[in-house]
Amino acid sequence: DIEDLDVGDLDDMESDMPYHFTEEQNRKKVKMPDLKDMKDARCQLKLSRSALALLQTDGATEGVAGGHIQGAYLNISRVLFKYSQKGEYDQDFLSEKLIEPLLEVLQSDEPQCVSNDLRVYVVGVLKNVSNDEANQKLISKLGAVGVLFKLIGSDQLTGSSKEAQLLIQITATLRNLASHQYKNFVQEERLNALTRVMALFTSHVELMTNI
Numbered sequence: 001d002i003e004d005l006d007v008g009d010l011d012d013m014e015s016d017m018p019y020h021f022t023e024e025q026n027r028k029k030v031k032m033p034d035l036k037d038m039k040d041a042r043c044q045l046k047l048s049r050s051a052l053a054l055l056q057t058d059g060a061t062e063g064v065a066g067g068h069i070q071g072a073y074l075n076i077s078r079v080l081f082k083y084s085q086k087g088e089y090d091q092d093f094l095s096e097k098l099i100e101p102l103l104e105v106l107q108s109d110e111p112q113c114v115s116n117d118l119r120v121y122v123v124g125v126l127k128n129v130s131n132d133e134a135n136q137k138l139i140s141k142l143g144a145v146g147v148l149f150k151l152i153g154s155d156q157l158t159g160s161s162k163e164a165q166l167l168i169q170i171t172a173t174l175r176n177l178a179s180h181q182y183k184n185f186v187q188e189e190r191l192n193a194l195t196r197v198m199a200l201f202t203s204h205v206e207l208m209t210n211i
Contacts, residue, residue: 041083045096048076052101070112073105077121084125090132093125099138102126106147116162119151123169130176140180148174153193159200164207167197171210 051072054060061069080098083089093099102122105113126144129135148170157163178185185191194211201207 041089042092044079045083045092048079049096049098051076056101056104066112070115073112074118077118080125081121084128090129090135093129094135103142103144103147116166120166120169123173127169127173130173136177136180140177145177145181145184149190149193152197157200164201164204168207168210171207175210
């Protein structure tokens with residue numbers, strides 16, 4: 001049952017997602033996994049890819065309560081976030097074709113895909129794996145910059161700390177993608193969106209630093 005794939009705790013997001021520099025140092029210090037760890041990780045990634053494909057198949061969730069579907073998405077994203085924190089699995093995310101369905105989740109307007117908590121994890125995965133150049137190129141090619149700016153440009157932003165948590169992940173991801181997509185950052189509406197975010201979240205140092 002995909003709901004058993006629970007490896008995260010939303011109450012512990014502070015420790016899961018530290019400052020950008022610290023995170024990069026931690027990724028470099030991670031001990032290389034043994035063969036069993038690598039096999040287990042790849043099995044989890046394959047299972048997560050299959051579960052996402054099932055959830056995104058027309059009719060597959062008919063009759064299932066929306067809360068259960070949202071819970072399944074959240075548990076999958078927690079699993080993927082766990083492995084995305086370890087740079088040695090970056091290529092596995094690429095080979096297992098996990099980036100495409102994650103972007104589909106971010107683009108979806110379905111009620112089960114729009115929770116802030118789910119988006120924090122999904123964008124966090126993209127942020128982590130986009131430290132790898134091959135992943136950067138694919139994420140950029142798939143139009144992630146536009147998807148992320150759409151989330152930033154929402155008129156519903158109020159300046160809350162929960163929104164800031166998501167925006168920190170979004171802006172950190174955009175920083176990773178800037179070298180490949182810098183021309184897409186200088187469009188007037190996108191610069192205006194960043195300016196609005198800065199005005200709403202002046203007390204959030206990490207977010208201001210990313211921008």
